[in-house]
Amino acid sequence: xxxxxxxxxxxxxxxxxxxxxxxxxxxxxxxxxxxxxxxxxxxxxxxxxxxxxxxxxxxxxxxxxxxxxxxxxxxxxxxxxxxxxxxxxxxxxxxxxxxxxxxxxxxxxxxxxxxxxxxxxxxxxxxxxxxxxxxxxxxxxxxxxxxxxxxxxxxxxxxxxxxxxxxxxxxxxxxxxxxxxxxxxxxxxxxxxxxxxxxxxxx
Numbered sequence: 001x002x003x004x005x006x007x008x009x010x011x012x013x014x015x016x017x018x019x020x021x022x023x024x025x026x027x028x029x030x031x032x033x034x035x036x037x038x039x040x041x042x043x044x045x046x047x048x049x050x051x052x053x054x055x056x057x058x059x060x061x062x063x064x065x066x067x068x069x070x071x072x073x074x075x076x077x078x079x080x081x082x083x084x085x086x087x088x089x090x091x092x093x094x095x096x097x098x099x100x101x102x103x104x105x106x107x108x109x110x111x112x113x114x115x116x117x118x119x120x121x122x123x124x125x126x127x128x129x130x131x132x133x134x135x136x137x138x139x140x141x142x143x144x145x146x147x148x149x150x151x152x153x154x155x156x157x158x159x160x161x162x163x164x165x166x167x168x169x170x171x172x173x174x175x176x177x178x179x180x181x182x183x184x185x186x187x188x189x190x191x192x193x194x195x196x197x198x199x200x201x202x203x
Contacts, residue, residue, distance in 0.1 A: 006104050007041060007042055007104060007106075008104070008106060009040070009041065009102075009106060010040075010102070010106040010107060010108040011038055011039065011040040011044045011100040011101070011102050011106065011107075011108045012038070012039045012040065012108065013036055013037070013038060013097065013100070013108060013109075013110035013111075014036065014037045014039070015035070015036055015037040015077075016034065016035075016036045016095065016112040016113065016116055017034065017035045017036070018032070018033075018034055018095070018112075018116060018118060019032065019033040019034070019035075020032060020118070021116075021117070021118060021119060022118070022119040022120075022121065023084050023118065023119075023120055023121065024121040024122070025084050025085060025086050025088050025120065025121070025122050026086070026121065026122055026123040026124055027086070028086065029083055029084060029085045029086055030083075030084050031081065031082065031083055031084070032053075032063075032081070032082040032083075032084055032118060033079055033080065033081050033082070034051065034063075034079070034080050034082075034095050034097075034112070035069070035077055035078065035079045035080075036066075036077070036078055036097060036110065036112075037071075037075070037076070037077050037078070038075075038076055038078055038100055038110075039074065039075045039076075040073070040074060040100075040102040040106075041074065042074075042102045042103050042104055043072075043073035043074050043102060043103055044073050044074075044076070044100050044101065044102050044103075045073075045100075045101050045102070045103065046068070047065060047066040047078070047097070047098045047099075047100055048065065048098065049065065049098030049099065050062045050063060050064065050065055050080075050098065051063040051064065051065070051066060051080035051082075051095065051096065051097050051098065052095075052096055053082065053093035053094065053095050053096070053118055054093060054094060054096060055089060055091035055092065055093045055094075055120070056091060059089045059091065059093075061082060061084065061088060061093065062082075063080045063081055063082035063083075064080050064081045064082075065080075065098070066078040066079065066080050066097060066098065067079050067080075078097075080095075080097065084120060086122065086124060087124075088120050088122055089120070089122070089125060090120050090121055090122040090125050091119075091120060092117040092118070092119050092120075093117055093118045093119075093120060094111065094112060094114060094116075094117050095111065095112040095116070095117075095118070096109075096110070096111050096112075097109075097110035097111070098110075124161075125161075126160060126161055128159070128160065129159075130157055130158065130159040130163045131157070131158045131159065132155055132156070132157060133155065133156045133158070134154070134155055134156040134195075135153070135154075135155045136153070136154050136155070137151060137152070137153050138151065138152040138153075138154075139151050139152075142202055144202055144203065147202055147203050148201050148202060148203045149201070149202040150199065150200070150201060150202075151172075151181075151199070151200040151201075151202055152197055152198070152199050152200070153170060153181070153197065153198045153199075153200070154187075154195060154196065154197045154198075155184075155195070155196055155197075156189075156193070156194070156195050156196070157193075157194055157196060158192065158193045158194075159191070159192060160192065161192075162190075162191035162192050163191050163192075163194070164191075165186070166183060166184040166196070167183065168183065169181060169182065169183055169198075170182065170183070170184060170198030170200075172200060179200060179202065180200075181198045181199055181200035181201075182198050182199045182200075183198075184196040184197065184198050185197055185198075
């Protein structure tokens, strides 16, 4: 296919503006908005992903999908809105917009300058990590040659602020051999002091 109309320049993000640079959510949630400009000579498609802010590489707060508030697909101003809740981890968050594509598939990522951040203050936060304890296996010796065998592991998780539901699989490890089990399931207690179990099938 030959098309002389095509071009290879990616969309350009610019003019990032925060409506505030600090929020205190110790007692009540707050809102936060970011605007930015997207330009492209062929026109950008409407962004489809969510904006987010990120702190320390692993704490994310997701906002809305960018909405064009003025201009057009060639030169438009967009806005993302966030609700910062009283459970937000304090820190300096940087803003990231979803990738922008033009009609030819050229893509660009959009991040605010590193010196433009939102400082979240939350005096409710604490810095103690969750504590694992009371590990137990319902079997400690099996003969895999006459398997399969079911093995159940249990443990306790405590945290003064409450733990989020674990999302990864448990596993058994020997040198560099791994046997994966289920995702931990809370069988009693609550997010502050709960008992969890993982199940394995040994073949």
